[in-house]
Amino acid sequence: MFSTILIANRGEIALRVARTCREMGIRTVAVCSTADEESAVARFADSVVRIGPAPPKRSYLSAPAIIEAALQSGAEAIHPGYGFLSEDPDFAEICAANDLVFIGPPPEVMARLGDKAAARRIMREAGLPVLPGTDATDAAATEAKRMADVVGYPLMIKAVAGGGGRGMAAVREPREFVRVYGTIRAAAQALFGDGRVYLERLVESARHIEVQVLVDQHGNAVHLGERDCSVQRRHQKLIEETPAAGVDRAMTERMCQAAVVGALACGFTGAGTFEFLVDGNDFHLMEINCRIQVEHPVTEMVTGVDLIREQIRIAAGLPLGFSQDEVRRHGAAIECRVNAEDPTRGFAPAPGKLTEFRPPGGPFTRVDTDAYQGRSVPPDYDSLVAKVITWGPDRDTAMARMDRALSEFVVTGPGVHTTTGLLRKVIDEPRFRDAKHTTSLLQEMYLSES
Structure with a gap:
């Protein structure tokens, strides 16, 4: 087992990783x-290294700075969290070249799965259902338009190297295609340094279900069940839960088994998620994430499995400590992401200094955050302030809870707004309460209010 791990991230996930390391x-x-410099993880960790100024490209995305920090501090492994350099x-190759263990899948597996179009092809060959679409392309707009006509409308144009809801757009009419195609290709090049895209049939008003898998280096693989991530704003998840209410249990079991098959087929190791769209009685794979997910706590709450601990154990070469038959899920858990955003202004970022910060407590309530009273929410990063997770014996x-x-959650400060009010509206929305919601829920709620 490792004696020292460097955490190449910030915010709540960095503190989350540090806590499990302390326990281990x-x-x-x-x-x-x-x-x-005054973050919670900087105060909690055994040591801290300043790696650069606020802009991510000069700090959390600077591989040389992070590698140098790891080498100077005597770290044996690097945990990348999510976002930034995690995929x-x-x-990962640079880590290996410097005799540092990257806590995640092998670089060649990440490269294959990071190319969303290639991942579709690999999973299709493994027998997983994927949406109708194309391979990666950088064809001229006229040629791409002919490909789109074969796929059919509505469709999505997605960046091959995309993720996190960025670098994608819907096209509902053939006359819109050329304009949107050019826009997304330019955005893909600017955001990811890769202008290639792929086309995929758009399924509107579907359910977004993902499956958590763990695979060790000895060929052992398990799933820890599914999570529903259908409440989204601009393809960004806001509420996640497990189990997926209102979805056929036999179908979710088939999805879970498909995820395990797919993970083994591509040589995956570590913790990852397979994301599916569910349309009626059909499900199709969308993409695979080679990292811990923001919403991993709901799975931990119902299984009792510490996913960060398992990531670390797998990276250290240890076999999984349990089999699929030993995985037990109890009750239901929900996570809400509280962001520093103003829903009344199109979810505009609303960072600032927190003059009051009182997170909730109570039975079966977990709050993952690195915020505290007097701390500023920086404008340079993701707007996530906290994740609130509750468990119950039933949904x-x-x-x-x-x-x-x-x-109970109180967050105030000059210019600071959060999404807590919106999240309560969604929790109270009849379609959500009756588990009849889809990825269109938020859009439909806003249209009904206008």
């Missing part, structure tokens, strides 16, 4: 930009 007796090294195969109890927890 592993020394932690936090890295921070100049904007995060960068080049960074109704978990929802009641979530509504109570959100009502």
Whole structure:
């Protein structure tokens, strides 16, 4: 087992990783930009290294700075969290070249799965159902338009190297295609350094279901069940829950088994998720994430499995400590992402200094955050302030606890707004409460209010 791990991230996930390391007796090294020198993880970790100014490209996305920090601090492994360098195969290769263990899948696996179009092809060959679409293309607009006509409308244009809801757009009419195609290709090049895209049939008003898998280096693979991530704004998840209410249980079991088959087929190791769209009685694979997910706590709440601990154990070469038959899920859990955004202004970022910060407590309530009173929410990074997670023996109890927890949450400061009010509206929305919601829920709620 490792004696020292460097955490190449910030915010709540960095603190989350540090806490599990502390429980495992592993020394932690936090890295921070100049904007995060007073962060909670910088205070909690055993040591901290400042790696650059606030802009991510000069700090959390700077591979040389992070590698140098790891080498100087005596770290043996690097945990990348989510976002930033967590799915960068080049960074994983650099780690290996410096005798540092990257806590994640092998770089060649990340490279294959990071190319969304290639991942579709690999999974299709493994027998997983994928949406009708194309391979990667950088064809001229006229040629791409002919490909789109074969796929059919509505469709999505997606960046091959995309992720996190960025680098994608819907096209509902053939006359819109050329304009949107040019826009997304330019955005893909600017955001990811790769202008290639692929086309995929758009399924509107579907359910977004993902499956959590763990695979060790000895060929053992398990799934820990599914999570529903259908409440989204601009393809960004806001509420996640497990189990997926209102979805046929036999179908979710088939999805879970398909995820395990897919993981083994591509040589995956570590913790990952397979994301599916569910349309009626059909499900299709969308993409695979080679990292821990923001919403991993709901799975932990119902299984009792510490996913960060399992990531670390797998990276250290240890076999999984349990089989599929030993995985037990109890009750239901819901997570709400509280963001520093103003829903009344199109979810515009609303960072600032927190003059009051009182997170909720109470039975079966978990809050993952690195915020505290007097801390500033920096404008340079993701707007996530906290994740509130509640558990109950059933979904109704978990929802009641979530509504109570959100009502307790106090976050104030000059210019600071959060999404707590919106989240409570969704929890109270009949379509959500009856588990009849889809990925169109938020859009439909706003249209009904206008």
